[in-house]
Amino acid sequence: MSRIALVVDEDAGTRELLHSELTAEGFACEWAGTGRAGLALCREWPPDLVVLARDLPDSTGHDVCRRIRGSSTVPIIMVDNHDDWVDRVVGLELGADDYLAGPIRTREFVERVRAHLRRAEEYCHTSRSPEVLDFQELRIDIQRRAVSVRGSLTHFPRKEFELLVMLARNEGRTLLTSRLLDAIWGDAGHAARRTLGVHVARVRSKIERDPHEPRVILTVPGVGYRFVSPLASGPAL
Numbered sequence: 456m457s458r459i460a461l462v463v464d465e466d467a468g469t470r471e472l473l474h475s476e477l478t479a480e481g482f483a484c485e486w487a488g489t490g491r492a493g494l495a496l497c498r499e500w501p502p503d504l505v506v507l508a509r510d511l512p513d514s515t516g517h518d519v520c521r522r523i524r525g526s527s528t529v530p531i532i533m534v535d536n537h538d539d540w541v542d543r544v545v546g547l548e549l550g551a552d553d554y555l556a557g558p559i560r561t562r563e564f565v566e567r568v569r570a571h572l573r574r575a576e577e578y579c580h581t582s583r584s585p586e587v588l589d590f591q592e593l594r595i596d597i598q599r600r601a602v603s604v605r606g607s608l609t610h611f612p613r614k615e616f617e618l619l620v621m622l623a624r625n626e627g628r629t630l631l632t633s634r635l636l637d638a639i640w641g642d643a644g645h646a647a648r649r650t651l652g653v654h655v656a657r658v659r660s661k662i663e664r665d666p667h668e669p670r671v672i673l674t675v676p677g678v679g680y681r682f683v684s685p686l687a688s689g690p691a692l
Contacts, residue, residue: 464486474486477506524550524612536557614640615658617639630680655680
């Protein structure tokens with residue numbers, strides 16, 4: 456069965472270009488010219504990939520991205536006719552996996568699609584194992600994508616969850632910033648580097664007793680981050 460790619464863009468030329476490239480990669484393509492139509496298609500025919508324009512006639516791509524990410528972990532690649540790093544940061548923070556500034560370079564687009572699909576498939580394969588990371592007051596059920604903090608189920612959007620899992624799985628080891636960026640954001644460039652710190656802060660706000668004095672997710676200046684077992688850090692979780 457073919458994978459489904461959903462292209463949400465009002466520009467017919469862009470849709471035609473992406474349709475050609477995606478069908479060559481084995482996708483069955485659906486398209487929508489508005490955010491509302493794109494969201495409806497997401498509900499009716501859950502896609503394996505979403506390519507989403509920043510500018511839409513009835514909404515912004517950022518808003519559509521946020522709404523898709525609220526219920527799905529599908530890879531989302533945003534495309535924009537402008538090259539504004541602020542827009543990139545916002546898109547990545549809202550859950551986009553990548554952000555491409557136009558004009559679209561087809562070879563680069565295809566390679567990024569392949570990379571994100573590999574990453575999604577690898578993560579899905581890993582998540583099938585009944586792995587639970589249990590630190591008593593912090594419990595991460597990877598198969599169910601559920602996190603319990605001090606007995607309360609706590610919501611973690613996709614990127615925050617992946618970041619927490621990667622850090623927790625490497626308990627006691629310092630993970631380089633570059634490794635975290637590559638594993639979670641792929642080749643998303645400078646904007647992803649900026650948003651990594653934002654995501655770390657959000658994860659800390661949910662698991663640390665005092666996010667301003669973290670005892671579980673530690674910053675190693677100029678290097679990266681290290682997860683210290685809440686069991687080892689005692690009551691400071």
